[in-house]
Amino acid sequence: KNEVEQSPQNLTAQEGEFITINCSYSVGISALHWLQQHPGGGIVSLFMLSSGKKKHGRLIATINIQEKHSSLHITASHPRDSAVYICAVSWNNNDMRFGAGTRLTVKP
C-alpha cells in the first residue's frame, strides 16, 4: 500500500471550474508538498506546508494534520493548469514519498 494516496487519478474540467485534488497519508509527517509536473517532465514545487493553509495566486493548499489529509484547490481553472499534480510527504531531510499523481486536463 502506498504511503501517500491521491485522488482522483485523472481529472478533466472545463475552463473556469473549481478543482480539488486530495491527498491522504498514513503516518505523521514533517511536511507535505504539492508539486506540478508538466508534459515535458519538469517538476515545480508549488507548496510545502506542515499546518493550516497556503495560497499562491489561484492555488490554495490546505492540510489537516489530525486527519492526515491535504487538498490542493485551483480556482478559475485554465487550460495552462493542465499538468500532473503530485502530493509528497517528508519525514526528515533525507526521505520523501510521493503519491502517484493526479493528471489534470482543463478544456477551453
Add this chain to the structure above:
Amino acid sequence: SQTIHQWPATLVQPVGSPLSLECTVEGTSNPNLYWYRQAAGRGLQLLFYSVGIGQISSEVPQNLSASRPQDRQFILSSKKLLLSDSGFYLCAWSRAGASSGHGYTFGSGTRLTVV
C-alpha cells in the same frame, strides 16, 4: 539565487552500455542532494541521497550507483544499463538541517530510454 542544472534532457542508450547523468547546484553550500526515478505510469521513487561529499545513501538496491565528487555535484551512473532502467530521472536539492522549514527544488529531469 539557487539554481539546479541537470543534463542531458533526453538520452537513448543500448542495453549494456554505461550511464552517467550529472546534476549541479549553484548558489548554495552543503546542500542535500537526491536522485529520483519516475518509471512509466508510476510515482517518483527515491534512489540515492547525499548529505555531503562522498556520502551516499542508497534507498533501493539496483543496477545504479551515485557519487558526489564535489559539494554541489551529484552523478548517477551505471556500468551496464538494463531495459528496466528506462524512466525519468530527477535530481533535487534541499538545505541541510530540519526539513520542516525547507523545500525541495527539482532539476528539469532526464528522460532515459534503454533500447
